[in-house]
Amino acid sequence: MKKGLLIVLSGPSGVxxxxxxxxLRHKMPELVYSVSATTRQPRxxxxxxINYFFKSKEQFQDMIARDALLEYAxxxxxxxxxxxxxxxxxxxxxxxxxxxxxxxxxxxxxxKFPEGVFVFLLPPSLDELKQRITGRGTETTSVIDHRMSxxxxxxxxxxxxxxxxxxDEIDAACHRIxxxxxxEHCRRERFLAGYAExxxxxxxxxx
Amino acid sequence: MKKGLLIVLSGPSGVxxxxxxxxLRHKMPELVYSVSATTRQPRxxxxxxINYFFKSKEQFQDMIARDALLEYAxxxxxxxxxxxxxxxxxxxxxxxxxxxxxxxxxxxxxxKFPEGVFVFLLPPSLDELKQRITGRGTETTSVIDHRMSxxxxxxxxxxxxxxxxxxDEIDAACHRIxxxxxxEHCRRERFLAGYAExxxxxxxxxx
Numbered sequence: 001m002k003k004g005l006l007i008v009l010s011g012p013s014g015v016x017x018x019x020x021x022x023x024l025r026h027k028m029p030e031l032v033y034s035v036s037a038t039t040r041q042p043r044x045x046x047x048x049x050i051n052y053f054f055k056s057k058e059q060f061q062d063m064i065a066r067d068a069l070l071e072y073a074x075x076x077x078x079x080x081x082x083x084x085x086x087x088x089x090x091x092x093x094x095x096x097x098x099x100x101x102x103x104x105x106x107x108x109x110x111x112k113f114p115e116g117v118f119v120f121l122l123p124p125s126l127d128e129l130k131q132r133i134t135g136r137g138t139e140t141t142s143v144i145d146h147r148m149s150x151x152x153x154x155x156x157x158x159x160x161x162x163x164x165x166x167x168d169e170i171d172a173a174c175h176r177i178x179x180x181x182x183x184e185h186c187r188r189e190r191f192l193a194g195y196a197e198x199x200x201x202x203x204x205x206x207x
Numbered sequence: 208m209k210k211g212l213l214i215v216l217s218g219p220s221g222v223x224x225x226x227x228x229x230x231l232r233h234k235m236p237e238l239v240y241s242v243s244a245t246t247r248q249p250r251x252x253x254x255x256x257i258n259y260f261f262k263s264k265e266q267f268q269d270m271i272a273r274d275a276l277l278e279y280a281x282x283x284x285x286x287x288x289x290x291x292x293x294x295x296x297x298x299x300x301x302x303x304x305x306x307x308x309x310x311x312x313x314x315x316x317x318x319k320f321p322e323g324v325f326v327f328l329l330p331p332s333l334d335e336l337k338q339r340i341t342g343r344g345t346e347t348t349s350v351i352d353h354r355m356s357x358x359x360x361x362x363x364x365x366x367x368x369x370x371x372x373x374x375d376e377i378d379a380a381c382h383r384i385x386x387x388x389x390x391e392h393c394r395r396e397r398f399l400a401g402y403a404e405x406x407x408x409x410x411x412x413x414x
Binding site: 161 | 362363383386387391408409
């Protein structure tokens with residue numbers, strides 16, 4: 001059985017990761033979205049195992065202790081993390097998993113799951129990123145400057161990623177990501193792992 | 208200026224490289240086909256620089272001596288080879304070049320041009336390959352057996368390639384190759400080489 005891929009989609013704040021991910025959901029219905037674990041309370045309509053795996057603080061800390069998370073972080077008093085189990089089970093079934101995550105979290109995932117495919121989403125230019133950050137609301141100049149400086153530092157982390165995708169136009173960015181997924185399945189090492197007959201042929205030819 | 212890619216499409220005899228290549232020509236009109244040099248006489252309607260670069264034996268041997276060929280071979284008394292110059296010029300213009308070539312030739316190209324993207328076309332199964340080889344004409348069993356044994360040896364050379372593409376259905380195979388080309392342009396190292404602004408940002412963030 002050929003294993004699925006873990007695709008990690010990241011990029012600086014304001015680049016449009018969430019939008020690209022939701023458009024991909026429609027274009028690639030076969031992609032499974034990684035479900036996060038959290039200690040925050042479920043909101044109206046949220047379902048355990050669908051929107052999140054809802055955990056108590058004790059359960060979450062136990063997952064940390066058991067190294068059961070590919071990454072986690074604390075945010076406004078609650079834990080959020082990526083359960084390794086869900087990813088492992090899904091790719092073992094031959095399905096691809098996508099994880100949308102900020103830049104620092106993605107690097108933690110890379111430590112624990114280096115065989116993932118790490119995709120960095122980029123703005124067409126720094127000016128364009130500034131416009132997107134500014135366009136979000138009525139922020140002060142100093143807040144915008146701070147966010148830009150954080151985003152620029154985040155962009156420096158692209159050197160740890162496998163692929164760079166410019167989010168110039170959402171459909172074009174999604175098309176590039178789809179191509180990356182298709183191409184990664186064709187990579188010789190991955191491909192051969194799922195093609196027993198050919199492996200036998202290669203061994204014979206080598207001998 | 209972002210450089211183009213050299214895509215080398217190879218695979219065992221009988222796998223359908225030529226057919227896949229001619230369908231790709233229609234699907235990817237932006238792809239430039241590598242033009243071979245040869246010492247054979249031009250046939251009716253063949254144009255120098257379009258179908259082949261037609262060379263005298265002396266000219267061809269001079270190209271060999273100058274290391275001006277990515278690979279060459281002698282076949283029925285004539286030389287055939289891939290001029291490096293044409294590939295270098297075309298990718299310097301930012302265009303992608305595709306080279307369809309048999310398995311041994313591709314490995315010679317890899318020696319001289321390791322930055323190429325090496326794609327190995329595979330039959331869906333050995334039975335299917337045997338049917339394709341048999342289906343070519345009224346060959347004797349021993350000829351078919353010999354061809355199969357050569358093809359199996361050739362398949363063992365897949366270990367030197369970057370990608371494996373199954374030619375189960377021509378459109379599907381072409382779609383995979385198109386995806387590989389798109390994805391390779393997104394590979395971080397290649398991408399950054401053509402994105403000066405971002406390189407400056409990364410240097411700044413590292414410092």
